[in-house]
Amino acid sequence: MYLQTLHLHQFRNYLNQMVEFSAPKTILVGNNAQGKSNLLEAVELLSTLKSHRVTRDRDLVREGAEEGKIVATLERETGTVDLGLTLRRNGRRTVAKRGESLKRQIEFLGTLNAVQFSSLDLELVRGSPESRRRWLDTLVIQLEPFYAHILHQYNKILRQRNALLKLLAENAKPIAQNTELALWDAQLVSVGSRVTRRRARALQRLAPIAQTWHQAISSSMEVLEVKYAPNIGLEQDNSEWVQQAFFDKIQQRSVAEQYQGTTLVGPHRDEIEFFINQTPARQYGSQGQQRTLVLALKLAELKLIEEVVGEPPLLLLDDVLAELDLNRQNQLLDTIQERFQTLIATTHLSAFDRAWLNSSQILTVQAGQIS
Numbered sequence: 001m002y003l004q005t006l007h008l009h010q011f012r013n014y015l016n017q018m019v020e021f022s023a024p025k026t027i028l029v030g031n032n033a034q035g036k037s038n039l040l041e042a043v044e045l046l047s048t049l050k051s052h053r054v055t056r057d058r059d060l061v062r063e064g065a066e067e068g069k070i071v072a073t074l075e076r077e078t079g080t081v082d083l084g085l086t087l088r089r090n091g092r093r094t095v096a097k098r099g100e101s102l103k104r105q106i107e108f109l110g111t112l113n114a115v116q117f118s119s120l121d122l123e124l125v126r127g128s129p130e131s132r133r134r135w136l137d138t139l140v141i142q143l144e145p146f147y148a149h150i151l152h153q154y155n156k157i158l159r160q161r162n163a164l165l166k167l168l169a170e171n172a173k174p175i176a177q178n179t180e181l182a183l184w185d186a187q188l189v190s191v192g193s194r195v196t197r198r199r200a201r202a203l204q205r206l207a208p209i210a211q212t213w214h215q216a217i218s219s220s221m222e223v224l225e226v227k228y229a230p231n232i233g234l235e236q237d238n239s240e241w242v243q244q245a246f247f248d249k250i251q252q253r254s255v256a257e258q259y260q261g262t263t264l265v266g267p268h269r270d271e272i273e274f275f276i277n278q279t280p281a282r283q284y285g286s287q288g289q290q291r292t293l294v295l296a297l298k299l300a301e302l303k304l305i306e307e308v309v310g311e312p313p314l315l316l317l318d319d320v321l322a323e324l325d326l327n328r329q330n331q332l333l334d335t336i337q338e339r340f341q342t343l344i345a346t347t348h349l350s351a352f353d354r355a356w357l358n359s360s361q362i363l364t365v366q367a368g369q370i371s
């Protein structure tokens with residue numbers, strides 16, 4: 001797929017900016033705080049309807065404005081698609097595709113696929129389990145947009161079940177058979193096992209690709225394993241088994257849940273583990289090794305999305321080249337070549353060789369203006 005134009009209106013520090021992408025590789029160069037990441041963030045929003053930097057839309061709308069807008073023209077193999085996202089200070093959003101506004105945000109997902117790689121991703125190995133779950137969920141949504149709906153449902157059920165558990169926690173004595181809680185249990189299990197199985201399926205496909213990349217980049221005998229450690233266990237990948245295991249675990253933790261007033265069982269407690277030569281990467285890895293790992297994951301994401309979606313996704317590189325050594329930079333740049341449309345944000349052009357610069361579109365970003 002190919003992003004032809006991007007129009008930013010009252011978005012972040014952009015007032016009214018039209019960008020045309022005239023080459024598969026675009027380098028956005030500029031000093032700090034000029035709007036490079038903001039532009040990548042706009043593309044990320046069109047892709048996932050989420051920003052990895054903020055959760056509130058009012059941060060995305062330009063200061064002083066009530067609403068901001070991102071409009072894009074995307075070339076897909078099936079034809080040209082116009083996309084529009086309107087963000088409002090009050091959080092209400094409007095999404096439009098091919099000029100028609102859509103009732104459900106989920107119909108918007110899966111149109112523009114993108115893999116983002118920023119210095120924040122380098123925290124994937126050392127960071128919290130939550131950041132790994134968020135990373136995986138973003139990937140699954142790209143592979144299967146309907147997953148966004150499942151995840152949304154799960155979080156809703158979880159919030160409501162937690163509210164009830166909190167009430168129960170205020171009682172002195174746990175209740176063995178609470179009918180209201182039992183209703184929430186059933187929903188948590190039904191939707192939660194769908195989350196678990198989809199996460200498992202995505203990681204199962206990603207893991208071997210990441211392993212191959214990892215070997216190529218580290219040019220050593222190191223073996224990377226990406227493992228899913230679902231909170232409810234996953235010995236058999238069939239729906240009945242997963243649901244039963246989930247139920248059993250809820251029973252086991254029932255007293256603890258009512259005591260602590262929160263849901264202790266379910267995919268919101270999943271972990272994703274990285275091993276290098278069977279040692280957890282978190283303990284094992286030098287910074288360089290952890291970067292290699294994340295780079296391998298990102299390259300694997302590109303390839304997996306391409307396989308599943310049938311078209312190469314966009315790659316958004318936010319200031320990440322400087323964090324990689326020359327060898328890894330080259331691995332990344334070689335892989336991209338002309339295959340994936342790539343937007344690169346950087347503060348200086350020195351990381352790129354002449355051939356790269358000659359074949360790229362170079363845009364200067366200064367105070368929310370692009371030239």
Ligand code: ATP
Pocket residue numbers: 011012013014030031032033034035036037038039058059060061062063319345347365
């Ligand atoms: P760096 O090289 O430091 O990463 P950058 O070019 O990527 O810089 P961005 O994060 O894109 O910088 O832009 C940051 C700028 O955008 C800051 O000056 C910030 O004040 C401004 N900004 C962010 N949100 C808004 C908003 N809602 N309204 C107006 N300006 C905003």
Ligand code: MG
Pocket residue numbers: 036037038318319345
């Ligand atoms: Mg930035």
